[in-house]
Amino acid sequence: MSRQDEREAGGAAAGIERALDRQRRLGRIGPQDIRPVLEGLAAPDRVTVENRIAGTSSTRMEGSRFGVSVGATACVTGAVDGARVWTSVGGRHPETGCMEPPPVR
Numbered sequence: 672m673s674r675q676d677e678r679e680a681g682g683a684a685a686g687i688e689r690a691l692d693r694q695r696r697l698g699r700i701g702p703q704d705i706r707p708v709l710e711g712l713a714a715p716d717r718v719t720v721e722n723r724i725a726g727t728s729s730t731r732m733e734g735s736r737f738g739v740s741v742g743a744t745a746c747v748t749g750a751v752d753g754a755r756v757w758t759s760v761g762g763r764h765p766e767t768g769c770m771e772p773p774p775v776r
Contacts, residue, residue, distance in 0.1 A: 672762040676742030680760040683739065684747045686712055691749075691756040700734040700751045713739045719770050723750055738769025 672680075690708050694700060702720040709718045717740040723732040734752035741747060746769035749758035766772055 672744040673742065676745035677760060680741040680745035680747050683712070683741050684749075684758040684760055687739065687747055687749070688756050688758050691751045695751050695753065695756055698753070700753065702735045705735050705737065705751060709737060709739055713741075717741075719768065721770065723752065736770070740769050 687709065690712060691700075691705060694705055694708055699705070702722055706718065706720045709720065719738045721736050723734050723736050724730060725732055732752070734750060736750040737748065739747045740763065744762055745760060746763055747758055747760055748769055748771070749756065751757075763769060764772055
């Protein structure tokens with residue numbers, strides 16, 4: 672990932688955390704709740720939002736996980752549940768963009 676994209680993603684991560692923490696406090700943490708918030712911070716085609724799942728199973732967990740593409744090479748990824756919001760900055764995955772590839776069973 673480029674240094675410029677990494678810097679921009681770091682700034683974006685802080686804004687995402689603030690915005691999603693407001694949603695968390697309102698109890699609005701499903702994909703349908705956080706997608707519009709993230710699309711307000713980034714272009715809709717740069718946002719991916721999914722249900723959280725447990726490990727390699729298809730068991731849904733509370734909240735959502737997300738990826739937001741920043742620049743040509745960086746991503747802000749993270750999740751939100753009823754207790755907290757967390758983000759990290761990293762590069763894109765060749766196969767899946769910002770979202771981590773699914774675990775191998």
